[in-house]
Amino acid sequence: MDKKVVLITGGSSGIGKSVGTYLTEKGYKVYGTTRNPNKHPDFSAFELIQLDVKLPESVQQAVSEVIAKASRLDVLINNAGVGITGPVEETPHEEILNVFDTNFHGPIHMMKAVLPQMRKQGGGLIINTTSIAGYMGLPFRGYYSATKGALNLVTESLRMETKKFGISITNLAPGDFATNIAAGRYHAPVIKDSAYEEDYQRSLDLMNEHVDAGGDPLQVAKKVHQIIQKKKTKVHYPVGEFTQRLSLLLKRVLPGRVYEKLLLNHYKL
Structure with a gap:
């Protein structure tokens, strides 16, 4: 059988690069994307193509390029993302x-672009990288949680809508991993004498510590490989430290105010 063809958005660094490198080593044909390939002249782990996920025309061009080169597209990994913090x-x-x-x-632009090809070839897999933060509203990360939570729910819906086409869609929700996401994250400024100044600064410092002390992105790469190999995927795949995965269980079983109290204590609020 020919190599499975994998397209990873945001493949030039962090989790995307780790996943792409690992899958290449396992024998997959991997295409990664980046907004500016010229910034990575020495990148050799796998092929990089130009793509800005915010622009539908860029998305369509990149997907068409992959299909023209490989004649098929088996796996889409929606990995590109940005962080944001602030009150x-x-x-x-x-x-x-x-x-x-x-x-x-x-990710919606990407899924719309690849679904016709996956229907045509009789199947495919889409892995949407959400976040453990997408299962709960976190203080000073509300908008990040909202984006990931929204993608989480759309994934659940689209998974059911496309099931009869042999297409599998799933959520991969990482916790904190040691990547460069903090460097590229938008931080709303800490405003002097703001009502949130002290709490936000303290939470910001704590968030950065968590990323710096995060796990090895190779864990995510191995989980992605496991998912690709499955005949039937689950709806959700959390990956991270035990305490981060435990937080999802606690969210489901604890009364809302009790869970909120745990978060307030964690963030020292």
């Missing part, structure tokens, strides 16, 4: 729109 009240609205364009609308 809900003080985050500039243009930044809210930007994070939704990348984290929510971007």
